[in-house]
Amino acid sequence: MYRYDEFDHAFVSARVEQFKDQVERRLAGELTEEQFRPLRLMNGVYLQLHAYMLRVAIPYGTLSGRQMHKLAHIARRYDRGYGHFTTRQNIQYNWPALSDMPAVLDELASVEMHALQTSGNCIRNVTADHFAGAAADEVADPRPYAEILRQWSSMHPEFSYLPRKFKIAVTGADRDRAAIQVHDIGLHLKKNEAGELGFAVYIGGGQGRTPMVAKKIRDFLPIEDLLTYTTAIVRVYNLHGRRDNKYKARIKILVHETGTEEITRQVEAEWQAIKDTDLKMPQQDVDAIDNYFRMPDLPQRPEGWSQLAISRKADPSFARWVDQNVTPHKNPDYGVVTISLKPIGGIPGDATDAQMDLVADIAEKFSNDEIRVSHEQNLVLPHVAIADLRIVYDLLLTDGLATANAGLITDIIACPGLDYCALANARSIPVAQRISERFGQPERQADIGELKIKISGCINACGHHHVGHIGILGVEKKGEELYQISLGGSGDEICTIGDITGRGFSSEEIVDAVETIVDRYLLVRTDKEETFLATYRRLGAAPFKDALYNETANAA
Amino acid sequence: MSVKVLTANRLTDGEAVWLGANGEWLDHIDGALVARHAEAVAALEEAGKAAIKSNLVIDVNVIDVEERGTNLYPLRLRERIRQLGPTIRLDLGKQAEKTSANAA
Amino acid sequence: MSDISESVAGELWGREGFREDPYIAAETLEETGDAPAVILPLAAWLGLDESVRNATNRKIGVSVAPGESIDPLLPLLDTIPLIALQFPAFNDGRSYSKADILKNQNHFKGELRAVGDVLIDQVAYMLRTGFDTMKVTHAVTLTRLAEHNLHDAPGYYQPGRGSHTVPGAYSWRRVPGGA
Known part of the structure; x- marks a missing residue:
């Protein structure tokens, strides 16, 4: 993990002193x-419906046990005993x-954290693959570059x-877990034919009112050019992005209105002028940052596999959790554990102070003192020995943190919605809770397989509904909540924006509507191996629209 | 028939408050000053501006409510949630204070 | 609130402190009489005859709005005594990029001035992107500048004017002072 040096400490303390004065x-x-x-x-302070809200940055979602303990302490001492992990890998206090x-910012600074640039029309917290540095399928760890960008x-x-906020995401695997193609800049770290590291550069993705998939403007950017090239992109945007209408001010609109070819030409021209300036990175600096993120020396633990086989056989619930929530690690004796913050019927992304403390304790003992926050509003223990899975599971179980649903239909992303948010038009959380209850039965979820539901309570799309396999957008119509459904969205490497099915559904109807879609999927999939998204891509919207609207009409 | 009250958030802690008939900012909507005609609404708006100037509250808004017996019922769901607290955490917000007050 | 009243015309401030402003702003050259130093809007400035623009007996600076391109000025930088970049609102950040392009990329030697909604919280950013001076009307900003309280950070994570590298530090980092 990156550790602050004197420079960073002085910088953050000065900002805290300044905000105190303000x-x-x-x-x-x-x-x-x-x-x-x-x-x-x-400084990350918003006013919401009931109170102020503080959004704390968790750079690229990486935390130590000590930092998580501090987040728990803040929840206990200054808040109401909980926090909300967001789709931007941050935490919010309500x-x-x-x-x-x-005082809160002082506490954060004492563990090398802050709330800077979690709001405003600046470059926001840089996000990255939550399995970075651990996942077996990774080409290189994206976090050193996220830290340099931070x-x-x-x-x-x-x-x-x-003109508007600006979000950068970095991934280092072909499997995109950071949704880079719906960011203002998406960086895909990869190797060229000569085996050198570099980035494929995407710009102009985003959700909100006008969702867009990013355009690739460069297939391979050498590492040393990261900051000069990013500067060129942001400068072209700063000069030419629209400022007359806040809904048209993101870079996606500039890219769309200018055309990918022309904007690429402008960025490349600007880059030519600055590529050999002070921002060109010497390898030694990259290496120095990279050094903070070295794979820890993990002891060999081959005994885990036989133990695992025994534990699995003895306890089907444990087996289900391992299958669903443990991902292959670079080291075959280890696994990457997803801690679901989506208990059946619970509030997506919320964690109590006690839960945060528990996760911190477990991380310190069993995950090399590392925790990640995922954009799917879960927590991750990146380095858990297979031999320790059983004990970690048992510990998580003690406080409702062992739900075996990562990637399943109840692993729902939901923004805070109208229960908290001053911008929202409709509630998101209660819809997520009711869907979760409807599908909560383990066998049913397992049968449905991978299905990502994402819910936003307004057009700003903090709940990422545009890239949900099933996306739900809450709006207000004649004083009532109304929910629009979109299908076939995806935020991974084959990025697509979901298609709106048609008229919306009332709060009473929405869960039935989701069930109608799921039932139709189960009916038309070729077999259990064909996921919802694959089925949708094969058949299109027609069978689902038919199920939603014609059958409703027939029944009426 | 819908009438109007004045609502805001308190500067120091962001708590939702309503302007009372006594001129104080109240933690609950009960006892809020009700405006039934245009001049009264204008007076509410003036009171709001004054309160912003004197740094007591922020985000001042005139909202529509309905008088239901002795209760004031905000017409928008947003305002009803502000009045009570998150609908998914009945243990939090003003609804929780009221419950514990009733229980006491 | 501060008891210092807003300065309507504005005070001119640079790193060394407040200073006299020899320039007057005008829409056309005609209305300036024989004033020795004038700032004209970009279109008017570009419309001047080259001999007038380069006359040695008076200085004619140019004012550029955020939506206007500085490209026509780039070949002429050696002859321009002053470029004023406008901030119609503090949150319109286009002039920062232009400042960097003019000073750091194209080595403009004349005075680069910020005009408009210049507030204390942005002064340090303006200096770092290359502005030499700023025309300030905002009362609190005037007070803080008089106290030389710039709200600046102890270190910077980017290169910029008025800062220098420290041996052994990451190449992108700077500390205040020097050039």
Whole structure:
């Protein structure tokens, strides 16, 4: 893991001191809300329906046990005993008082964390594959590059007042777990024919009101050019991105309106002018950052496999959890464990202070002191010995953290929605809870197989509904919540935006509608191996629309 | 018939509050100052501006409510959630305080 | 609130402090009489005869709005005494990129000035992207600048003007001071 040096410590402390001063001036009436608002947003402080909300950055989703313990402490001391992990690999607190914010930021700084650039029209927290540095299928660890980008984008003088927010995601495997093609910049770390590392560069992806899949503008960018090329992209965007309409201000609109060929030409031209400047990275600096993310020395634990076979046989629930929530590790004696924050009928992404403490304890003992937050709102223990799976499972079980549903229909992404969010038009969480209850039976979920449901409570799409295999968007119509369904979206390496099925469904109808879709899928799939997404791609929307609308009409 | 009340969030802790008939900002909608005609609504708006100036509250809004017996019922779901708390955590927000007050 | 009233015309400030502003801003050259230093809008400036633009007896600077391109100026930079980049609102960040292109990429030697909604929280960014001066009207900003309280960070994660490298540090990092 990256560790702060003196420079980082001084930088973050200075920002905390500055915000303390601003909060004091605000409370004393020396700053008006209008003047204070952009300042608090720069520090991750929003106003929601019931209280302020603090969004804390978890760079590329990587945490130590000590940091997770601190997040638990903050939840307990300054909030109501829980936090919400988000689709941006961050954590949000829903109830902190403004007057406590400086203290919370001090606590965060003591464990090398902050809330900077979790809001505002700047480069936001850089996200990465949550299995980075551990997954067996990885070409290289994307986190060193995410860390370099995090540093370079911190309080960037040229790029702090962009037309709109700007999100960068990095992945180092062919299997895209970071949804890079729905980001403003997506970087795919890979090797060229000569075996050198570099990036395929995508720009202009995004969700929101006008969802777009990113366009690849460069197939291979050498590592040393990462910062110069990124600067060129963001500069072209800063100069030419639309500022007349906030819904048309993201780079995806600029790419769309300018054309991929022309925007690529502009970026390349700008890059030619700056590619040999100070931002060209010397290999020694890349190596120094890379060094923080070296694969830990994991002891050989070959005994795990025979133990696992015995435990599996003895306990079908454990076997199901291993099958569903453990992913192959680079080291065959180890596994990558997904801790589901989606208990059946629970609130997606919420964790109590006790749960956070438990995960931190387990990570310290059994996962080389490392935890990840996934954009799917789960937690990950990246380095667990196969021999320790049983004990880790038993520990997780003690506080409701061993739900065996990673990637299944109840592993639902949902934004906070109208239960908390000032921007929302409809609730998301209760819909997720009811769907989860409807499909919660383990055999039924297993039979349905991989199916990603994603729910947003407004068009901003924080719940990623556009890339849900089944996406649900809540809107407000005549004072009532109404839910639109889209099908066939996907945020992985074959990225697609879902198609809207037709008229929306009321809160009472929406769970039945999802069940209708699932039942039709079970009827028309070729066999159990054909996933929902594969079936949709083979057959298109017709059979599902038919099930949703014609049968409803017939029944009426 | 729908009437109007004035709502906001308190500066110090962000808590949802309503302007009371007594001129104080109340933690609950009960006892809120109800505006039944245009001049009264204008007075609410003026009171809101004054409260922003004196740094007591932020995000001030006039909202539609219905008088149901002695209760005030906000017409939008958003406002009903602000009034009570998250619908998925009945142990949190104002609904929780009320329950524990009733239980006491 | 601060008791210092807003300065309507604005004060000119640079790294060394407040200074006299010899320039007057005008829409056309005609309305400036024989003022020795004038700032004209980009279109008016480009419309001037080359001999007028390069006259040695007066300085004629050019003001550029965020939506206007600086490309026509690039071949002429050696002859321009001042370029004013506008910030109609503090959150319109286009002029930062232009500042960097003018100063760091094209080595513009004249005065680069920020005009418009110049606020204390952005002053450090302006200096780092290459601005020499800023025209300030905002009262709190004037007070803080007078106290030389720039709200600056102790270190930077990017190269920029007014900072230098430290041996052994990552190549992208800088600390304030020097060139």
